[in-house]
Amino acid sequence: xxxxxxxxxxxxxxxxxxxxxxxxxxxxxxxxxxxxxxxxxxxxxxxxxxxxxxxxxxxxxxxxxxxxxxxxxxxxxxxxxxxxxxxxxxxxxxxxxxxxxxxxxxxxxxxxxxxxxxxxxxxxxxxxxxxxxxxxxxxxxxxxxxxxxxxxxxxxxxxxxxxxxxxxxxxxxxxxxxxxxxxxxxxxxxxxxxxxxxxxxxxxxxxxxxxxxxxxxxxxxxxxxxxxxxxxxxxxxxxxxxxxxxxxxxxxxxxxxxxxxxxxxxxxxxxxxxxxxxxxxxxxxxxxxxxxxxxxxxxxxxxxxxxxxxxxxxxxxxxxxxxxxxxxxxxxxxxxxxxxxxxxxxxxxxxxxxxxxx
Amino acid sequence: xxxxxxxxxxxxxxxxxxxxxxxxxxxxxxxxxxxxxxxxxxxxxxxxxxxxxxxxxxxxxxxxxxxxxxxxxxxxxxxxxxxxxxxxxxxxxxxxxxxxxxxxxxxxxxxxxxxxxxxxxxxxxxxxxxxxxxxxxxxxxxxxxxxxxxxxxxxxxxxxxxxxxxxxxxxxxxxxxxxxxxxxxxxxxxxxxxxxxxxxxxxxxxxxxxxxxxxxxxxxxxxxxxxxxxxxxxxxxxxxxxxxxxxxxxxxxxxxxxxxxxxxxxxxxxxxxxxxxxxxxxxxxxxxxxxxxxxxxxxxxxxxxxxxxxxxxxxxxxxxxxxxxxxxxxxxxxxxxxxxxxxxxxxxxxxxxxxxxx
Numbered sequence: 097x098x099x100x101x102x103x104x105x106x107x108x109x110x111x112x113x114x115x116x117x118x119x120x121x122x123x124x125x126x127x128x129x130x131x132x133x134x135x136x137x138x139x140x141x142x143x144x145x146x147x148x149x150x151x152x153x154x155x156x157x158x159x160x161x162x163x164x165x166x167x168x169x170x171x172x173x174x175x176x177x178x179x180x181x182x183x184x185x186x187x188x189x190x191x192x193x194x195x196x197x198x199x200x201x202x203x204x205x206x207x208x209x210x211x212x213x214x215x216x217x218x219x220x221x222x223x224x225x226x227x228x229x230x231x232x233x234x235x236x237x238x239x240x241x242x243x244x245x246x247x248x249x250x251x252x253x254x255x256x257x258x259x260x261x262x263x264x265x266x267x268x269x270x271x272x273x274x275x276x277x278x279x280x281x282x283x284x285x286x287x288x289x290x291x292x293x294x295x296x297x298x299x300x301x302x303x304x305x306x307x308x309x310x311x312x313x314x315x316x317x318x319x320x321x322x323x324x325x326x327x328x329x330x331x332x333x334x335x336x337x338x339x340x341x342x343x344x345x346x347x348x349x350x351x352x353x354x355x356x357x358x359x360x361x362x363x364x365x366x367x368x369x370x371x372x373x374x375x376x377x378x379x380x381x382x383x384x385x386x387x388x389x390x391x392x393x394x395x396x397x398x399x400x401x402x403x404x405x406x407x408x409x410x411x412x413x414x415x416x417x418x419x420x421x422x423x424x425x426x427x428x429x430x431x432x433x434x435x436x437x438x439x440x441x442x443x444x445x446x447x448x449x450x451x452x453x454x
Numbered sequence: 455x456x457x458x459x460x461x462x463x464x465x466x467x468x469x470x471x472x473x474x475x476x477x478x479x480x481x482x483x484x485x486x487x488x489x490x491x492x493x494x495x496x497x498x499x500x501x502x503x504x505x506x507x508x509x510x511x512x513x514x515x516x517x518x519x520x521x522x523x524x525x526x527x528x529x530x531x532x533x534x535x536x537x538x539x540x541x542x543x544x545x546x547x548x549x550x551x552x553x554x555x556x557x558x559x560x561x562x563x564x565x566x567x568x569x570x571x572x573x574x575x576x577x578x579x580x581x582x583x584x585x586x587x588x589x590x591x592x593x594x595x596x597x598x599x600x601x602x603x604x605x606x607x608x609x610x611x612x613x614x615x616x617x618x619x620x621x622x623x624x625x626x627x628x629x630x631x632x633x634x635x636x637x638x639x640x641x642x643x644x645x646x647x648x649x650x651x652x653x654x655x656x657x658x659x660x661x662x663x664x665x666x667x668x669x670x671x672x673x674x675x676x677x678x679x680x681x682x683x684x685x686x687x688x689x690x691x692x693x694x695x696x697x698x699x700x701x702x703x704x705x706x707x708x709x710x711x712x713x714x715x716x717x718x719x720x721x722x723x724x725x726x727x728x729x730x731x732x733x734x735x736x737x738x739x740x741x742x743x744x745x746x747x748x749x750x751x752x753x754x755x756x757x758x759x760x761x762x763x764x765x766x767x768x769x770x771x772x773x774x775x776x777x778x779x780x781x782x783x784x785x786x787x788x789x790x791x792x793x794x795x796x797x798x799x800x801x802x803x804x805x806x807x808x809x810x811x812x
Contacts, residue, residue: 117769118769393799393802393803395795395798395799395802396792396795404785405785408782408783408784408785409784409785409803409808409811410784410785410786410787411475411476411784411785411786411787411788411796411799412787412788413786413787413788413789413792413793413795413796413798413799414788414789414791414792414795415776415787415788415789418773418776418787420785420787422780422785424766425766426766426767426768426769427762427763427766427767427768427769427778427780427785428768428769428771429768429769429770429771429773429776429778429787430769430770430771430772430773431771431772431773433772434754434771434772435771437753437754437771437772438769438771440753440771441751441753441769441771444751444753445751445767450767453767
């Protein structure tokens with residue numbers, strides 16, 4: 097890999113979440129689950145970088161409670177940055193930029209979520225390489241996924257004119273919030289909108305400049321941490337300063353305010369795996385139309401998403417479009433269209449203090 | 455209880471079945487399951503006799519594989535007759551009549567299934583007492599349940615004119631097979647048909663006469679066994695002779711052929727508990743409309759029948775009219791309307807030789 101093509105992937109693995117309960121728990125968040133393949137999503141995300149970046153250039157940013165599990169799923173030469181406290185994406189990305197900038201101020205970072213799925217790895221590499229080229233010129237670059245349905249669960253990117261960098265790059269006119277159903281339909285039909293997949297590519301120095309301009313409290317913290325990068329005092333500096341970062345997303349803090357944002361439109365079989373309902377986007381259904389893991393006996397049952405408990409058969413008779421998840425200590429049966437409501441179960445368990453299941 | 459009112463209840467507990475899989479197994483058939491209350495059906499059936507018959511007058515007929523479990527659920531003074539091989543209801547009832555006749559030839563037997571539910575015990579007693587009075591006069595008496603829906607899963611009894619015994623007793627015009635939907639509707643609307651609930655009341659000598667007339671091979675066997683009743687050789691005689699009985703139901707063998715059959719129409723909150731779908735007939739639903747056993751967290755879910763595994767919560771989100779049964783070693787999720795198809799699961803398990811789950 098020629099130096100000019102060097103990419104520093106930054107995998108954001110700080111997420112916690114409950115949309116995959118009972119598979120996901122506080123100590124076993126989505127990125128640690130084998131949802132898209134037989135490997136955890138974080139392993140898939142790392143493996144997807146083969147041929148694009150060297151393992152020693154990969155940074156993983158995560159919280160304390162998952163650091164150990166994540167390290168166990170990644171090669172030793174991957175650098176894991178452990179946030180002493182979660183401070184949302186602006187701080188996490190700023191931290192990664194600070195670490196990269198210490199050795200390579202104009203180094204190009206590619207920020208990637210740890211818990212999404214990508215089916216077409218070649219197209220993914222092509223897109224990231226193009227984004228990196230544009231970013232090397234100084235632009236902040238975001239990846240915009242060509243929408244395939246009027247999804248109301250994502251933010252959208254409104255695409256403007258061609259970007260001076262050429263190729264597929266466009267200017268971003270605006271980032272727009274999650275739309276209602278009708279608005280989402282208009283967006284998709286217009287052809288002017290892309291899904292915001294939370295993937296950003298930029299030079300370390302440019303991002304730190306933008307943070308200094310738009311989020312000076314964060315820039316001050318990062319400047320203190322920068323002094324300790326590569327020293328034995330790094331962890332202590334991180335613990336001391338990082339919690340003072342304001343907790344805000346990179347979208348709000350920087351991307352929506354910066355001037356020169358480019359977007360690379362892309363289609364690489366992306367799914368955010370937002371809930372069990374999205375598993376059929378990335379996992380093949382069996383001959384009966386069910387996406388299953390485990391020993392399933394299905395009769396007149398179709399469109400179900402089933403994860404059985406090892407060694408325990410799940411019999412489905414005449415039921416359709418359900419999510420059935422058996423983790424041994426809890427069982428979920430959910431209408432596939434209502435998988436978002438699983439959080440109500442988690443809230444109820446929290447309310448009654450059932451920590452064993454959270 | 456005056457002698458003339460003495461009833462010998464005969465509980466037929468030889469049934470095996472798969473309609474309650476995965477709760478029911480070969481070694482744990484329906485009558486051993488706590489389906490209508492927190493007690494096994496056989497215990498409910500026995501308890502229902504309190505005030506109607508003395509425990510020492512109760513006979514239970516069952517197969518070898520469940521005798522031990524049944525004995526454990528019943529008082530010691532209940533007599534358990536263990537069939538060396540299952541030979542259907544004619545032989546089982548003939549055996550019970552033989553045992554009663556040895557001490558009390560004109561004794562009145564009341565044959566009762568072991569795995570049904572009765573909600574109104576007082577009405578049940580009233581009906582059986584009236585049936586016993588008619589039977590004491592020499593008639594074979596059956597109990598006919600006033601139908602509440604055009605059920606296609608039961609046989610029907612066509613009611614004729616008043617029986618000379620008076621009271622509510624009617625003559626039986628005919629026993630009819632399970633009807634199709636339209637026929638069942640006509641039956642219910644006509645008011646001339648009752649459900650055949652498999653409950654028969656008769657004098658021991660009269661039943662043995664009928665068996666001799668209509669099923670002489672069985673009568674010969676029973677005559678041999680009769681010689682050993684009350685002796686140490688009873689079990690040996692049973693083992694030697696009983697398997698030679700023809701395997702035929704009492705309905706086909708006797709009831710449909712005998713001349714003087716009376717029926718007592720009855721409504722005592724009866725349910726045959728034919729499948730999980732019928733549990734709501736006998737178990738109250740919770741405030742959300744679900745019939746549940748265990749730790750259930752329901753959100754936007756109604757009309758479900760749920761049996762959880764002890765200590766393991768079942769979360770239901772947005773799903774309706776399902777049967778969800780978790781036995782720890784197997785999980786069933788079934789449309790309530792299609793509970794009859796559970797046998798397909800059992801057949802599949804048999805096919806692959808999964809004896810652990812059968």
